[in-house]
Amino acid sequence: MLSPSGHAQDTGRPLLDGFERGATRQLAEEVKKKLEKKLSARIILTHNAGEVITQEQKASFANRLNIDLYIALTIYNDDSLAINPYYYKNEAFNPVVNDRLTFYPTQKAYLQSAQKTAAIVQQDIFSKKYLTTFKINKPVGIPVKLLEGVTTSAFLFEISIKKIDDILTYVKPLTHAIRKIIDVIS
Amino acid sequence: MLFHNKKIYLIIAATTFLVGILYYTWREEWIIIRHPWWHAHQDKITPNAYTKKKITIYAWYNNQWIQEQNDAIWSENNEAENIKHLTQASLNLLFEEEIIKKKIHVETTLNTADNSEFIIIFDRNPFSKQLSIHEKHMIIESILKTLRTNNVQNSKIRFLVNHQPLIDAHLDFLQSWPIEGFL
Numbered sequence: 001m002l003s004p005s006g007h008a009q010d011t012g013r014p015l016l017d018g019f020e021r022g023a024t025r026q027l028a029e030e031v032k033k034k035l036e037k038k039l040s041a042r043i044i045l046t047h048n049a050g051e052v053i054t055q056e057q058k059a060s061f062a063n064r065l066n067i068d069l070y071i072a073l074t075i076y077n078d079d080s081l082a083i084n085p086y087y088y089k090n091e092a093f094n095p096v097v098n099d100r101l102t103f104y105p106t107q108k109a110y111l112q113s114a115q116k117t118a119a120i121v122q123q124d125i126f127s128k129k130y131l132t133t134f135k136i137n138k139p140v141g142i143p144v145k146l147l148e149g150v151t152t153s154a155f156l157f158e159i160s161i162k163k164i165d166d167i168l169t170y171v172k173p174l175t176h177a178i179r180k181i182i183d184v185i186s
Numbered sequence: 187m188l189f190h191n192k193k194i195y196l197i198i199a200a201t202t203f204l205v206g207i208l209y210y211t212w213r214e215e216w217i218i219i220r221h222p223w224w225h226a227h228q229d230k231i232t233p234n235a236y237t238k239k240k241i242t243i244y245a246w247y248n249n250q251w252i253q254e255q256n257d258a259i260w261s262e263n264n265e266a267e268n269i270k271h272l273t274q275a276s277l278n279l280l281f282e283e284e285i286i287k288k289k290i291h292v293e294t295t296l297n298t299a300d301n302s303e304f305i306i307i308f309d310r311n312p313f314s315k316q317l318s319i320h321e322k323h324m325i326i327e328s329i330l331k332t333l334r335t336n337n338v339q340n341s342k343i344r345f346l347v348n349h350q351p352l353i354d355a356h357l358d359f360l361q362s363w364p365i366e367g368f369l
Contacts, residue, residue: 013315084318086319107358141368142357145357145358146356158320
């Protein structure tokens with residue numbers, strides 16, 4: 001499942017030429033197209049362009065569909081091109097997962113896939129060949145709202161662009177990274 | 187007899203008048219009565235335990251940690267006051283380096299009743315809408331690193347703005363952040 005930022009009532013960050021809402025939707029649709037060509041997987045977007053949706057609704061949608069992977073996308077303006085991957089974590093140390101725990105508050109939902117997520121984080125998700133074009137940071141676990149409530153492995157890719165056309169340069173590395181994650185979890 | 191009674195009445199009236207005036211001046215704190223024993227007792231309760239201390243402040247700038255040494259008035263028994271100084275010093279450095287665009291003040295710092303976490307209250311949201319998650323995260327990590335380095339004991343920090351939760355589009359501040367940070 002791909003989650004572009006913003007919705008009908010939230011434009012997201014203002015970019016030099018446009019808003020984050022439109023830019024992330026364009027990126028998500030391009031990545032979806034490319035992934036559907038390469039994989040025999042069904043790729044779903046969390047919402048349509050005119051919809052209003054909260055993070056709780058996105059998480060609920062993802063959990064009910066029992067998806068394999070959740071990817072959120074955000075974009076900001078900067079002087080350089082960079083990819084910052086994040087996963088959800090809200091404790092400083094590795095949490096102890098209680099198998100008998102049947103009720104999870106939203107902020108603990110990530111515990112259900114913490115081991116799988118840890119296995120993915122150990123890998124180099126992004127190929128080194130992209131390092132000449134982009135600055136690629138290591139995945140960081142933080143309490144990031146855009147992944148809250150999702151029980152399956154979930155990642156947020158925050159990318160920086162100089163101009164709106166830069167979006168297209170990210171399609172290939174993101175598609176490769178998502179395919180690599182799918183290889184690890186399957 | 188009548189004359190004698192009048193004299194007694196006069197003495198009683200003058201005495202009560204004087205006592206009244208003394209009581210009034212004491213109530214209004216025009217005169218202050220300090221017993222040596224009480225004075226010593228008060229000194230025991232609130233010792234004047236401030237010292238001058240060198241503190242180290244950190245900020246994430248140009249993909250690296252920068253640090254600055256400052257002098258601070260350090261309280262030996264009021265950790266909330268120390269945390270306020272450290273956080274404000276950290277915010278000042280972040281503002282001077284133009285990492286945050288607005289001048290932010292720490293309104294109050296409080297310890298929770300069970301001493302499990304510290305609450306830091308800003309006068310306004312330190313994050314502008316354009317900031318990336320990475321930049322916002324590193325602003326918080328700068329404050330946490332400053333607190334850690336200067337031996338703040340509490341393990342969890344909660345951030346508020348004007349006594350309300352700090353609302354951000356990307357990072358969740360409805361829960362407390364561990365002082366170790368997430369790096």
